[in-house]
Amino acid sequence: MTLTLALVQVLNGVQFGLILFLIAAGLTIVFGVMDFINLAHGVQYMVGAYLMAAFTVFTGSFWLGLLLSLPSALVIGLVLELLVFRHLYARDHLAHVLATFGVIIFLNQAVKLVFGPAPLSVPVPQAFAGAVTLAPGLLYPVYRLVIIAAGLLVGLLLYATVNHTRLGMLVRAGASNAPMVSALGVNISLLFTIVFGVGAMLAGFAGAMVAPILSVEPGMGDNVLILAFVVIVIGGIGSVRGAFIAAVLIGLTDTLGRFFAPTLLRAVLDPAAASQTGRAVAPMLIYILMAAVLFFRPTGLFPARR
Amino acid sequence: MNEIVDHGAAVTPRSQPSRLKQAALPLALFAVLALMPAAARFGASGYILALMTRTMILGLAAMSLDLLIGCGAMISFGHAAFLGIGAYAVGILSSHGIDDAFVQLAAALVVAGVFAFLTGAISLRTRGVYFIMITLAFGQMLYFLFTSLAAYGGDDGLSLSRSRVFGAAVLRNDLTLYYVAFAALLGCYLALRAVVASRFGRVLRGIKDNPVRMQAIGFAPYRYQLTAYVIAGMIAAVAGFLLANLSEFVSPAYVGWQRSGDLIFMIVLGGMGSLYGAILGAAAFTLLAEFLSGFTEYWGMIFGPVLIVVVLFARGGLASLGPNVGRSGR
Numbered sequence: 001m002t003l004t005l006a007l008v009q010v011l012n013g014v015q016f017g018l019i020l021f022l023i024a025a026g027l028t029i030v031f032g033v034m035d036f037i038n039l040a041h042g043v044q045y046m047v048g049a050y051l052m053a054a055f056t057v058f059t060g061s062f063w064l065g066l067l068l069s070l071p072s073a074l075v076i077g078l079v080l081e082l083l084v085f086r087h088l089y090a091r092d093h094l095a096h097v098l099a100t101f102g103v104i105i106f107l108n109q110a111v112k113l114v115f116g117p118a119p120l121s122v123p124v125p126q127a128f129a130g131a132v133t134l135a136p137g138l139l140y141p142v143y144r145l146v147i148i149a150a151g152l153l154v155g156l157l158l159y160a161t162v163n164h165t166r167l168g169m170l171v172r173a174g175a176s177n178a179p180m181v182s183a184l185g186v187n188i189s190l191l192f193t194i195v196f197g198v199g200a201m202l203a204g205f206a207g208a209m210v211a212p213i214l215s216v217e218p219g220m221g222d223n224v225l226i227l228a229f230v231v232i233v234i235g236g237i238g239s240v241r242g243a244f245i246a247a248v249l250i251g252l253t254d255t256l257g258r259f260f261a262p263t264l265l266r267a268v269l270d271p272a273a274a275s276q277t278g279r280a281v282a283p284m285l286i287y288i289l290m291a292a293v294l295f296f297r298p299t300g301l302f303p304a305r306r
Numbered sequence: 307m308n309e310i311v312d313h314g315a316a317v318t319p320r321s322q323p324s325r326l327k328q329a330a331l332p333l334a335l336f337a338v339l340a341l342m343p344a345a346a347r348f349g350a351s352g353y354i355l356a357l358m359t360r361t362m363i364l365g366l367a368a369m370s371l372d373l374l375i376g377c378g379a380m381i382s383f384g385h386a387a388f389l390g391i392g393a394y395a396v397g398i399l400s401s402h403g404i405d406d407a408f409v410q411l412a413a414a415l416v417v418a419g420v421f422a423f424l425t426g427a428i429s430l431r432t433r434g435v436y437f438i439m440i441t442l443a444f445g446q447m448l449y450f451l452f453t454s455l456a457a458y459g460g461d462d463g464l465s466l467s468r469s470r471v472f473g474a475a476v477l478r479n480d481l482t483l484y485y486v487a488f489a490a491l492l493g494c495y496l497a498l499r500a501v502v503a504s505r506f507g508r509v510l511r512g513i514k515d516n517p518v519r520m521q522a523i524g525f526a527p528y529r530y531q532l533t534a535y536v537i538a539g540m541i542a543a544v545a546g547f548l549l550a551n552l553s554e555f556v557s558p559a560y561v562g563w564q565r566s567g568d569l570i571f572m573i574v575l576g577g578m579g580s581l582y583g584a585i586l587g588a589a590a591f592t593l594l595a596e597f598l599s600g601f602t603e604y605w606g607m608i609f610g611p612v613l614i615v616v617v618l619f620a621r622g623g624l625a626s627l628g629p630n631v632g633r634s635g636r
Contacts, residue, residue, distance in 0.1 A: 037435060087618055093435060094381055098574055099617040101567045106610030113604050226446050226563060233439045276456065283450035287443045291428050294440055298432040 004138045009259045010252065015144050017251020018151025022206035023224060024231040024243040025158055026199025032175035032238020033195050037093055039100035040080065042225025043107040044200050048073045048207025049216045050111050053120040062125035062212075069208045070201055077200020081193060089192065104222070112218045119215035147209050154202070155244055162240050171195060175238035227254075230286055234293045236300030246301065250286050257285040332495070332582040339488055339585075343481055355480050356552065357596060362487045363548045365588035366494055368572040369581050370541035375570065376579030377502055378534050379514035380430075383438045383566050384445025387425075388539040390452060390561030391418045392546020397556035398458055400466045407469035407477065414543040421448075422539030426532050445566055452558040463557025466550065477551055487548050491585065494541050498581050501537065510534055575616055 027041045051072050056065035084103060088096050128143040162168035170191055173181045182188040207221075214220065231250050235242025262278030269277060293301065342358050343351075367389050374380040395414035404410070425444040432440055453461050468477040477483050501507050512520045513527045520527055550556045559565070568591065576587025594612065598605035 031435070037438070084614055084618075091617075093438060094375070094570070094574065095617050097381070097383065097438065097567070098571055099614045101571070102610040102613030102617070104610070105606040105613065109604045109606035109610070113607065222564075226442065229439050230443055233436060233443075237435060279456075280451055280454035283454065284447045287447035287450075290443050291425075291440065294432050294436060295428050298436060300436075 004135070006256075006259070007135070007138055008140060009255055011140055011144065011148070013252035013255035014248060015148050015151075015251070016255055017248035018148055018155070019206050019210055020224070020227055020231050020251055021151055021244050021247035022154060022209070023203050024228040024235070024247050025154075025240055026202040027228050028232040028235065028238060028240065028243045029171060029175070029195050030199045031232060033171055033178060034089055034174075034192050035178065036085065036089055037096040037100065038085065038199075039097060039225060040085075040103035040107070041199070041203055041228065042221030042223075043104050044073065044077055044080075044203040044221070045207040045224055046111065046216075046218070046221035047076055047107065048204030049122075049211040049214070049220065050115060050120070050207075051204065052208035052211040053122050053216045054115070056122050056211075062123075065122075066208055070205060073204025073208075074197050074201040077204070078193070078197050080200075081196045085196070108218045108222075117218065119217040121215055122211040124212040141213075143212060147213075150209055154205070158240055167191075167194070227286070230290045232300075234290055234300055236302040239300070239302040242300060242302030250289070253289055254283075254286050258282040261285070335582055335585060336492055336495075339491070343484055352480065355484055357592065359480070359484045359487050359552050360549075361589045361592045362484075362491045362585070363545050363552060364569070364572065364592060365585035366487070366491050366548070367542045367545035368569050368576070368584035368588050369491075369494060369498060370538040370545070371569050372573045372578060372581055372584045373498055373502070373534055373538045373541075375573060376581075376583075377507065377514065378510045378531055380531060380535065381438050381570070382429075382441040382535075382538075383563065383570070384425075384441035384443070384448075385538070385542055385569050386561050386563070386565035387445040387448045388418045388422065388542035389546040389549065389565065389569075390448060390556075390558070391421060391539075392543035392548075393550035393556040393560050394452060394458070394546075395543070396469060396547055396550035397464045397466050400469070401458060401464060405467065405470050406473075407471045410469050411544070411547050414547045415540050418539045418543030418546075419536055422536040423532070426535035426539070430528055430531050430535065442563055442566070445561060445563055449558050449561040449563070452561055459557065461558060463555055463559070465555045468551045468554060469547075483548075483552060487552070490544055490548060494544070495581060495585075498541070502581070506530065506533070571613060571616075575620075 023041065023045050027038065030036055030038055030041075048069060051069040052065055055068040055072075056062055059065055059068065080103065084099060088099055124141075124143045128146050131139040131141045132145070134140050160168075162171055170181060170186055174188070174191060174195075178188065181191075227250060231246045232243055234250070235244070235246035258279075261282040262275040265274035265278045265281075268274075297303075339358070339362065343355060367385070370388075371382065371385045374382050374385070392414040395417060396410050399405070399410050399413060425441070429437055429440045429444065452458075458464050468475065468483070471477065477486065502510075509520065509525050509530050512525070513530060517527050546560065549560065572587035572591045573584045574587070575590050576585065577583030595605065595609065598608050602608070
């Protein structure tokens, strides 16, 4: 019983980690190639979820909704790039942080104005409804498995693109030395736009995928954004591989920590105090992990820039 | 050591404005703040008094952050953590019946100092973006700690009664609280000015301009930066102490990263590195937020773009609009 429960938690942790990876992948590439801190990446995830909610209601189909959400998320990302972000690339990090913070405030309110402050929900698609028995006594929702599969698939695609295509080569080169890439005659601003668009679309995709299992509400991107930053900082800025490993690590730490911390503490504390402290410690675990990683490796596990 | 005190103009001044001229804007600012309660008598005094007290408290917190960002090039995105420590020192102690202001303040200062020392010691090993993110992470860590403190209100926060001074409830009087906040602001401004103008401050600005060169001429940046980090954290804790007393309430929202973002915005709006610019920025911020939220429920839709426009177009901040425009931005 406890073992099955633990296995479910592991799967939940992996699923959460893969969602984080979808968000963090775009963030880390944008960060690595453009040296641009995009705090608004979290609201792009939120926008993806809202688009999904709107389009599934509008079309009545999950797939059509997804098909419409992705290009819309891309377009919104590119419009933001054109209007705001493009003017910030040459500025310092402080300017990035502040201006994108402004974008967050704007978009959080904008979705509230358009969709109302109440959380929206998106139905799980018929094909993936219900649960599947993975092992005797281990039931797991199909849709969460689909999220895991989608995350792994995108991970593979990104890996292939980054490591085995010309575009990926430029991205890797840009992450290690962007001015040099530019000096070698690559149209760096086009590269920036492509990278940015892909990042925005990945965040939107993550939002669209979680829309059926989370409530879609304003501010949903804010906490995820912080976690995504934790992921890319642990993984090493600019490294997709680092982001993948760190995302799964964070997903597992967070989920298992919340599950096990009270239980483990019960060994040394009385039950009431254990559950109290456990609940206090669990959300802090990932930040402690991050502090520990940065203490020993100040540039993350897999730094792209040497 | 009798050089002209260039009170923390972090951007190197091209022409040194006269001392009087340089002091004119902060002097006027503090004079206005000192006389504000008298003027407020004619209007809706309670409301304006509370708003101005709040402005000064946030100004104090922003000013301490200015020591880090404006003078030390340490972009901390977790400064609200110290505000929260100060506020929760009041909340937690008073919920246990300890309502003496000095005890609470001492607790706030000690905890903030220790927290700043520990987190600063780790954070300052990193630089650039990593520093921004690790300070953010420590801030969030504290945020989640406060939300999980079920005994002290958890997510919902905790109401409290104002601190007493040796058993006397003098802070209950809003006017007294206003002047206490004013005194704290003025005191910290003068102290920080002295810090920035001192040898310590010069080293700090040197590190901001070129850490490698400072190291080469024999300074260890780490120790100076860590000291500045602790000083800034403790001053922000004082602001937190005052904020809890003003609103008679503490909640994890004081610690959220949005609040840290607000503080950064205040100093950028006011002009970095001038210290008093932080007060101007805080005033502009609170008044703008207050005005817009009275105007529409969706004030963020105006506020966000204002922020973006300020970042894109107003580089020097409000402080550069004063008489000392000789200090041109880079």
